[in-house]
Structure formats: structure tokens, C-alpha cells
Amino acid sequence: MYRFLLTPRWLGALALTLVAAAVMVMLGNWQLDRYHARTAVNERIDAGSRMAPAPLRDALPAPTGGAGSVGAAPAERVEWSRVTATGRYDADNVVLVRGRTVESKVGFEVLAPLVLADGTAVLVDRGWIPPAPGGAVAMPQVPDLPAGEVTVVGRVHPSEPGGGEVSRRDGRLETRRIAVGKLARELPYPLHGAYLLLDEQTPADNPSFRAVPIGHTNNWQNFGYVIQWWIFAAMSLVGYGWVARREARRAAGLDTPKAPVDRAAEPAASA
Known part of the structure; x- marks a missing residue:
């Protein structure tokens, strides 16, 4: 049923799908590295507030x-x-x-x-x-x-x-x-x-100054991007498999659409 996957068209589609999935996984890994880097910054900020x-x-x-x-x-x-x-x-x-x-x-x-x-x-x-x-x-x-x-x-x-x-x-x-x-x-x-x-x-500085706040980095945004890119990668592979399976079932006649019912030819319901 799946010999058609060896044709140039389907091999090309598989190659594009694998390349796209690999790129998305790498983008997810890059965002994971940024998540770890930003988490480390937040940890240093918190540690600095407690240290002598x-x-x-x-x-x-x-x-x-x-x-x-x-x-x-x-x-x-x-x-x-x-x-x-x-x-x-x-x-x-x-x-x-x-x-x-x-x-x-x-x-x-x-x-x-x-x-x-x-x-x-x-x-x-x-x-x-x-x-x-x-x-x-x-x-x-x-x-x-x-x-x-x-x-x-x-x-x-x-x-x-x-x-x-x-x-x-x-x-x-x-x-x-x-x-x-x-x-x-x-x-x-x-x-x-x-x-x-x-x-x-x-001696103390002038009280008219406002302290510059130290903001934490939004590391969870990067973690969200990790999940997003990895889900996209999985969806591309699942999508290729779904299209291939549908094509195989169609070639095997398993997904032949049913003939429409001619309602006009049905006998009228008895009174």
C-alpha cells in the first residue's frame, strides 16, 4: 500500500518535512539555551539581593x-x-x-x-x-x-x-x-x-532620586517558544504521516466516497 512513498514526489515531500522538522527542533533548542541563560541571570539577581x-x-x-x-x-x-x-x-x-x-x-x-x-x-x-x-x-x-x-x-x-x-x-x-x-x-x-x-x-545621597528597579528577565516566554517549536516539529511529521495514510487508503479503495442517495427516487411515504 505504501510503495508510492518511494516515488520522487513523495521522497521530496519527506525530505522537505524532515528538514522543516529539524529546523524547528533546532529553533526550540536555541530558545531552550536562552531560557537557561535568562534563568541564570534571574538567579544572580536574587542572589545579589541577599549577599553581603x-x-x-x-x-x-x-x-x-x-x-x-x-x-x-x-x-x-x-x-x-x-x-x-x-x-x-x-x-x-x-x-x-x-x-x-x-x-x-x-x-x-x-x-x-x-x-x-x-x-x-x-x-x-x-x-x-x-x-x-x-x-x-x-x-x-x-x-x-x-x-x-x-x-x-x-x-x-x-x-x-x-x-x-x-x-x-x-x-x-x-x-x-x-x-x-x-x-x-x-x-x-x-x-x-x-x-x-x-x-x-x-553619606546618604539626596532623597529626590528614585532607585532604578532591577527587573527579572522573562525566561518563561523563552520556555513557551521551546514548546511551540517542538510542537510544530511534531505536527509536521504527524501531518506527513496523515497525508501518506490517506493517500494509501485512497489507492486501496478504502476511502471511496459513497454514492449520493437520490431522494427523488425514493417512494413517497404512505399517508
């Missing part, structure tokens, strides 16, 4: 270049971990990051370089503030930096991809993305390869 802060040097290697250079990126295991560092803020190189949303409101994140005793610096994200009246990009009123030595506790945040243009407005650096490498070129000292999301500071 470690010295900055335990998480981030010191930059070894000259002014304007950037240090190595943090290892994945230390991303989102809590660290502490002591230094002095550089008020001449405050960075405004525009177009940042907190609680559905668009404003600015404010970064300040914390210059350490060895002459290197790490960017500290002080938090979010709203723009001045006049629009989402209107220059905000930035609270002054504390003078003298400060000690910060913050989360290690990897540099953001891209970055776009870095410009100066009213004496402050301004950008759209926190790309540490691009910002380092505008600064007169070596910069660490990640920045810190501020948790605590001594």
Missing part, C-alpha cells in the same frame, strides 16, 4: 590602561552582585542618561564617576530623576554630589550594548545608553568595565 557586599576589586578587575581606557568586563558570575567602594565623586563629569523609564514616567538616570584612591574610577548610577517642565528631554535639576570621601554599595551592572552619541550639555555629559567604553573616552582617568547601581551611600 564584597570589595569592588573582588568583582571587577582594575583597568590597566591610561586615561580614557576601560577595564575588562565583569565575569558573568559577579554580574548583579553587591560590591562596596570608597572614593570621591567627580562633579565635573556627571553623566545624564536620557529617555529612561521608571514607573511609566520618562526621565533621566544620573551617573557620577567615583574616583578611587589608585586614580581609577567606576561609574555609579545614583538613580532616576524626572525632567524639568517642558518635555521628556528638558534638562533636569540634578542634586549636588556629596563633597569629600564617600562609600557606596551597589550592584554590578554590565555595560549596555550600543551607546550612540555622547555629547555635553550645560557642562554635563549626555547619552542614551550606558556604554562604558564610549563614556570612558570622555573621562580623564581609566574606567572600570561595568557600572554600579547604587543601593546605599555614606
Whole structure:
């Protein structure tokens, strides 16, 4: 009954079905890898919220270049971990990051370089503030930096991809993305390869800042895509088998449609 499957037409259909199923399985495996990667990020975020802060040097290697250079990126295991560092803020190189949303409101994140005793610096994200009246990009009123030595506790945040243009407005650096490498070129000292999301500071920072929330990644969306692609792969194979079986039954005369009944030829029902 199934010898027709050896014909070129059916062999070609089988090859296309197998290729399509294999591609869908690979797409499912790719999404599974992304699910595991995002789950690991969420676990590091949760672990970071419970851990005691470690010295900055335990998480981030010191930059070894000259002014304007950037240090190595943090290892994945230390991303989102809590660290502490002591230094002095550089008020001449405050960075405004525009177009940042907190609680559905668009404003600015404010970064300040914390210059350490060895002459290197790490960017500290002080938090979010709203723009001045006049629009989402209107220059905000930035609270002054504390003078003298400060000690910060913050989360290690990897540099953001891209970055776009870095410009100066009213004496402050301004950008759209926190790309540490691009910002380092505008600064007169070596910069660490990640920045810190501020948790605590001594002396305390201005209360007008809102803490930048750390959102968990949507790993379950990727898991849903895994199931979706694997189901599609199974459906393609089942669909090929169903069409082949229907063709075999038709060739064997098992699925011959019944002749329609001529209702007009039936005798009238007796009264």
C-alpha cells in the first residue's frame, strides 16, 4: 500500500518535512539555551539581593590602561552582585542618561564617576530623576554630589550594548545608553568595565532620586517558544504521516466516497 512513498514526489515531500522538522527542533533548542541563560541571570539577581557586599576589586578587575581606557568586563558570575567602594565623586563629569523609564514616567538616570584612591574610577548610577517642565528631554535639576570621601554599595551592572552619541550639555555629559567604553573616552582617568547601581551611600545621597528597579528577565516566554517549536516539529511529521495514510487508503479503495442517495427516487411515504 505504501510503495508510492518511494516515488520522487513523495521522497521530496519527506525530505522537505524532515528538514522543516529539524529546523524547528533546532529553533526550540536555541530558545531552550536562552531560557537557561535568562534563568541564570534571574538567579544572580536574587542572589545579589541577599549577599553581603564584597570589595569592588573582588568583582571587577582594575583597568590597566591610561586615561580614557576601560577595564575588562565583569565575569558573568559577579554580574548583579553587591560590591562596596570608597572614593570621591567627580562633579565635573556627571553623566545624564536620557529617555529612561521608571514607573511609566520618562526621565533621566544620573551617573557620577567615583574616583578611587589608585586614580581609577567606576561609574555609579545614583538613580532616576524626572525632567524639568517642558518635555521628556528638558534638562533636569540634578542634586549636588556629596563633597569629600564617600562609600557606596551597589550592584554590578554590565555595560549596555550600543551607546550612540555622547555629547555635553550645560557642562554635563549626555547619552542614551550606558556604554562604558564610549563614556570612558570622555573621562580623564581609566574606567572600570561595568557600572554600579547604587543601593546605599555614606553619606546618604539626596532623597529626590528614585532607585532604578532591577527587573527579572522573562525566561518563561523563552520556555513557551521551546514548546511551540517542538510542537510544530511534531505536527509536521504527524501531518506527513496523515497525508501518506490517506493517500494509501485512497489507492486501496478504502476511502471511496459513497454514492449520493437520490431522494427523488425514493417512494413517497404512505399517508
